[in-house]
Amino acid sequence: MQKTPTAIRFFSARRILKGDLIPSLVLLLPSFALLTVFIAAPLGYSLVMSLFDTPARNELVFVGFNTYGHVLGDPAFWKALLIGGRYALVIVPSQIIIAFLLASLATKLRRRFGAFFKVAVYIPCVLSGVVVGVIFLSVFQEDTGVFNAILSALWKPFALAGAKPFTPIAWLSDPSVDWLACSVAVVWAGLGYTTLIMLGGLYDIPVDYYEAATIDGAGKLAKLFHITLPGLKNVFVYVLVSLIVSSVQVFEIPYIMTGKGQIGTTMGPIGFLFDKFNYDINKTYATVASIVIAIILALLSSIIFRVISSEKSEA
């Protein structure tokens, strides 16, 4: 115990002299080591290999950026990427808005109901992709599915009033709606996670901010725009970026529901890569395509980050 005062003083002096470098190194070391060995090194290897063709076993042919040219010029690649973008356009706003509403709802519920609600809302996330796919395969069946049954029941009043009767929609095979059905399934399966994150963010905002605002006479909308939304900014950035990146890469659920889609309308970039990685003998195309996708997503995310960045989220 006698050592302690000197140790602290020594520590303080060291701290002033060396800044944050040593503590940073110590705290960063485990994740840095694991990251380098299992993710960064394979990534580096892939980057190098993207410059080579592998036409046969143990055969490497240097092709430089040739394959990048092939990928960027392949209409099938861009089609898949745009489909990924379309998924993001539908999935991201719906998840964010619905999750925010649900999270706000959850804050108003009493203890026991709140607990039940938190668990219930997250349950779809717990199910594996296969189970979600099977559930929605059944729901979106053309002749016997629940979804068409509900739509047909809702249409009944209009049909009685003289409009033409409801024709069952082929959710899983009509190219104009199959991606929509897949998006619904993906949103349903991911909603709970986003809701809990939003909830955590809402809980993070000190309660007395709201109390002070009420005392000052602020109305509901004012509170929303001046306390809630700014308070959620940090969480919102995370949700936005991670949702965009994961929606563009959505694969398992649409694959189980519709395969690649009748004319490829549900096949995002990862689906496009799937066959190429597995069956092409020359793996370079697939490697290059995934690097291009990563670059595009990274650029997009950094733009979003910069735009939303405030002094709170800056390093």
Add this chain to the structure above:
Amino acid sequence: MAIFNKLISVMLVCAMIISLHFDACFRDPRTGLSAGKEKVVFWTPPFVEVQTREWFTKWTDKYNEENDDGIYVELNFIPEDAWAQSINAARADGNAPDLVFANYAAVPLEGNAGYYVDLNEYFSEDEWSDIHGYVENMINVKGTRYIYPAFVEPYSVLYYSKSKFAAVGLDPEKPPKTWDELIDYAERLTNNLSGSDKVYGIQLPPSGQLGWVLWGFQGMAGSELLNENWDTPIYDTAFNRGLFEMFRTIYKNGWSPKTSAYTYNEINQFANGRVAMQPCGSWGIGQIKNGFPGILDDVGIAKFPTPDGDDGVSTAALGGWGMTVSTDSKKPELAVKFMKYLLAGSEEIMVDFFQGLGYSKFSGRKSVDAVLNTGEYAGNDVYSQYMLDEILPLSVPEPCYPWSFSDTFAIKLQEYMLQSGTIDSVMASLGTLMRAYVGSEETAGKNPRKA
């Protein structure tokens, strides 16, 4: 500080104890079995029928017990979900399994790329003469043979419901023979009810598998999608135009369900009574026998109709699987010993295989068929006899060019079927895409089968 240090050292000791515990708790029970023996690793996907998995296990165990070459075969079922990733990763690591159960279509290109051993080193021409001619065509790649056949299964075979035929006034013993008849029957067999009473005339192959299902028509078409030198696509033919029109006619008129929750491989839509006719592979009859035995008497099979109803025209491609030896293997002679035992040895083993599957798959070996055609097996099965007589002899090998060609062809067929473009514009865009692939995949001159 002292407490901190104590805490950390206690945690480290616990961690070490725990990590030792883990190794002990997860000791592989199979290490004892291969002690003192030469281990040969054999990978196969777990086929859907449990009988097949049991067949693999039973005969591998028997071999391990009885062989006096000191060989232990480690049989690993690798689920299809990650089959390709596992094989590719093992190859990248230089540790591909000694024996791989492989599908014929991918073998020529992979073999020529150096991943499989040429089995001619281990089998004599005499042993190869036991293989049926139509199977030999498939495994022989300019004289090299990378794969020894286990079984073949032709597709497509047309399954139809005799009672549904009779109900609309069609002769149950006269399945359609021409494409016009097929379209006509599809129209007549579609009823006007709704919900679960709705019956469609025919189940068109779902888009997910269409790419390879269309291989079944290449014999009929007279050509694959690429010419022999693999430098020019062959796509805009009268046959293909007719095929596109037929799909569109059936689809747009609602004679085929717009949605099928099942893959082409599954006979469920037909067996559930949702459709009156379904093209499926020969394995379909096995699925009916095992999963839907009640309808067996109502099932008729026929070879798939040809455009003009000609006989002597191929109506199917040969799917199927066989065994290969990876070039990574350090003990190919030992691996081949097991291969010969399992596939090329006593006919009893293969007969056991086919019997367990209800004769819905077929042997590549004449000697095995000889046994299956005699004694207790003879005339056992009307369906397999029909397929043996009418479908197998004319079946063609699956094409082995890169997947992009087949995939694009199928997508364009779907586009034509679903949308309202003209056949000329669809063919034009198909041509552009395929010529682009010839360039980007550098296929010119790479046909493994070209003499």
Add this chain to the structure above:
Amino acid sequence: MTAATRKKISVIVFIAVAAIVVLSCIFPLFWLYTSGFKIPSDFLSYDFRLFPSQWTADNYSGLITDNLSGAYLPKYSSVVQSVYATLTVASVALVLSLFTNSAAAYVFARLNFKGKKIVWLYYAVTMFVPNMAVMIPCYQIVSSLGMLNTFWGLTLPGVPYVWSIFFYRQFYLSVPRSLEDAARVDGCGRIRIYFRIFLPLSGTPFVIMGISVFQGFWNSYIWPIMTVDNPMLMQLNQLISYFKSSQGTQWHYLIAGSALASVPLIVLLVVFQKFIIQGVKISGIK
């Protein structure tokens, strides 16, 4: 309409909406569990069917008593054993993940040193690469480290997860600096501050991200299939994937297996959801 009536209506609407949401989330789970009791022929069509035509406990019991090993499932494998294996892998990985990643997040949120931007870039770049691209080189590295078919080969590669670092960072950014300043005045070093202040405040983000990380390991099957053929080490979803194939699926076992696999996750959820609560950050002083 009086304010009281308006309030009543809004309460009713709230409850109705909440009920619909809860129902649409829970109903499929209920369907999953009852479907586990169906006989195989109930799965021959995708028509919706809530209750089995014939109740049977064979699916669940077949899975739990390991009757399927050697037939559907690999020889020597066992569902019970794989639950144990998956549980240990996921738990150890979770603990490692929580600590290593939150420590890194703390550094990026609060500490400063030369080259920090470059290090952050190094981390961030890995966030966008699709898994597929790095799986095979990662396999080669794991193999050269001798970790194929081992416990650590299953846990370690999944521990570095930069999205979780990003996530914790966003939470740590909103920890009031006054808390830290007070600690530094007391003479705490940066590392101490992490352990004494940030870690205890991480309840909510740890639960949210922790359940997701645990679930990621619990549900994973591709990496286990690629790296593990030791039947004692096989992961739960790896075993379940044996019921699937391109030629067809044993739905009754797949559904029953998936139902069983979901139970521990839900238990965890129920136990830990109470840590997602209103924070105690009231103008900085605890």
